[in-house]
Amino acid sequence: xxxxxxxSEPPSSNLAVRRSSLSEYIDFPDARPDCWYDWKxxxxxxxxxxxxxxxxxxxxxxxxxxxxxxxxRLAMAITPYFFSLIDRQDPKCPIRKQAIPRxxxxxxxxxxxxxxxxxxxxxxxxxxxxxxxxxxxxxVTDSCAMYCRYCTRKRMVGEEHPPMPVDRFDDALKYxxxxxxxxxxxxxxxxxxxxxxxxxxxxxxxxxxxxxxDIIRIGTRVPVTLPMRVTEELVSMLKKYxxxxxSIHFSHPREITPEVAKACTxxxxxxxxxxSQTVLLKGVNDRPATMKKLMHELLKIRVRPYYLYxxxxxxxxxxxxxxxxxxxxxxxxxxxxxxxxAIPTFxxxxxxxxxxxPVAPTYLLSQAKGKVVLRNYENKIFTYTEPE
Numbered sequence: 566x567x568x569x570x571x572x573s574e575p576p577s578s579n580l581a582v583r584r585s586s587l588s589e590y591i592d593f594p595d596a597r598p599d600c601w602y603d604w605k606x607x608x609x610x611x612x613x614x615x616x617x618x619x620x621x622x623x624x625x626x627x628x629x630x631x632x633x634x635x636x637x638r639l640a641m642a643i644t645p646y647f648f649s650l651i652d653r654q655d656p657k658c659p660i661r662k663q664a665i666p667r668x669x670x671x672x673x674x675x676x677x678x679x680x681x682x683x684x685x686x687x688x689x690x691x692x693x694x695x696x697x698x699x700x701x702x703x704x705v706t707d708s709c710a711m712y713c714r715y716c717t718r719k720r721m722v723g724e725e726h727p728p729m730p731v732d733r734f735d736d737a738l739k740y741x742x743x744x745x746x747x748x749x750x751x752x753x754x755x756x757x758x759x760x761x762x763x764x765x766x767x768x769x770x771x772x773x774x775x776x777x778x779d780i781i782r783i784g785t786r787v788p789v790t791l792p793m794r795v796t797e798e799l800v801s802m803l804k805k806y807x808x809x810x811x812s813i814h815f816s817h818p819r820e821i822t823p824e825v826a827k828a829c830t831x832x833x834x835x836x837x838x839x840x841s842q843t844v845l846l847k848g849v850n851d852r853p854a855t856m857k858k859l860m861h862e863l864l865k866i867r868v869r870p871y872y873l874y875x876x877x878x879x880x881x882x883x884x885x886x887x888x889x890x891x892x893x894x895x896x897x898x899x900x901x902x903x904x905x906x907a908i909p910t911f912x913x914x915x916x917x918x919x920x921x922x923p924v925a926p927t928y929l930l931s932q933a934k935g936k937v938v939l940r941n942y943e944n945k946i947f948t949y950t951e952p953e
Contacts, residue, residue: 587612588621591649601645604794608710612643618665622653631666638723639712641666647711647790650819659817659849663713669884670714679720681877683918692729693737696920699748703737705729705768706755710791713814715846715885717877717914718755728760734768742775749780751812758787758794762802769806781806784842786814788828795828804835812840812871817850821862833867840871843909845895847876847887853898860899860907870909875924878916889913889924897926901942 587610590601600606612618615632618641624632635641643664651665652658680686684704687696694702704718708725716722729737741747750772757765772781783803787794803809811832815821832839841863843850850856860870873895876886892911899908912921930946931938939947 587645590645602793604791607644607646607791610645612648613641625656627668628665630668631670634671635666639719640723642712644710644791660819662849663816664711666714670881673880674883677878677880681717681879681916682914686918690736690740692733693740699746701747702751702753704754705752705757706760708759709756710787715876715882717879719879722755728764738771745777751782751784753784756785756787757783758785762799766802773806780808782810784812788813789815789820789825792824792828795831800831800835810838812842815841815843818858818862826866829866829868839868841868842872844874844876845887845892846885851887851891853895856895857899864907870907873909873911875913877914893924893926
């Protein structure tokens with residue numbers, strides 16, 4: 566595929582060999598060959614078929630049916646690295662739930678939407694979303710290293726077309742240049758780090774040449790699902806375009822491995838601020854203790870917790886969504902019980918395109934002339950006297 570360093574799947578005649586080699590690499594982490602740490606090898610050997618995954622893990626009936634139905638967009642694709650984090654004896658494993666399709670994906674509630682965040686209705690030119698006054702979103706690819714089963718952009722992600730064509734990128738740049746209020750652009754997808762470095766650099770360098778653009782951000786999950794992609798060559802390219810920020814999608818503390826820590830260290834040492842974005846997921850990270858552990862582990866690898874998202878109302882995500890009160894309770898359990906650096910902002914991305922709305926426990930109990938009444942994390946009440 567043009568723009569992506571992914572070769573075609575091995576021919577079916579090599580299926581038995583592929584099963585055997587994948588099993589060996591996954592089961593014996595202390596004796597993995599050098600190719601395991603080659604991100605292109607990881608992509609070439611992604612687990613994409615029912616026949617292969619059956620040899621690697623005992624599947625439930627709902628998983629088998631989910632894999633059979635998950636074709637076309639958002640088909641199953643799991644890097645051997647990310648698959649190695651799965652507890653293969655536990656169908657409730659939080660890594661497994663994110664990676665392996667389930668039959669529940671194909672049960673769609675009436676409230677669920679094709680475009681839950683209203684991005685298409687805020688797209689003045691193809692591939693660009695302008696919803697907030699001073700920032701814009703560029704969707705440059707539909708490819709990811711691993712397809713999360715709760716993806717909010719499942720309407721456009723997963724067919725692995727080439728990156729945004731030059732003429733379409735030119736149109737997006739023309740729009741950004743014409744809107745001097747835009748000072749911040751987020752490059753997303755799919756996953757921008759799936760592209761060849763030279764193509765990504767072309768996008769970034771042309772954005773950096775716009776005088777009124779202060780900040781460039783990259784949204785990615787690759788450091789979690791394919792950490793070996795974060796090479797010294799990639800980081801050396803990125804550090805030329807400061808101020809550059811990277812938001813990384815983490816879901817569970819089990820995802821923070823030595824490989825992920827190494828990738829984040831390379832990025833941080835290059836002066837790139839890292840933030841985390843986490844989607845609240847039923848059965849994955851909806852317990853306060855799990856979320857606290859994740860946030861603590863993130864700080865240890867120099868990733869600042871940024872957003873905790875209520876799961877969007879994308880088609881077929883009902884089995885992942887929790888009540889909003891679950892997220893509020895998690896924030897309540899964090900606030901005052903750990904450092905403020907470990908507390909993300911809990912937001913609901915308003916259905917239909919209303920943008921991110923912060924949702925928090927109520928600490929302001931009442932307000933009158935000259936004073937406010939507040940409660941703290943211990944439920945003790947305090948009065949603050951305001952200046953006249």
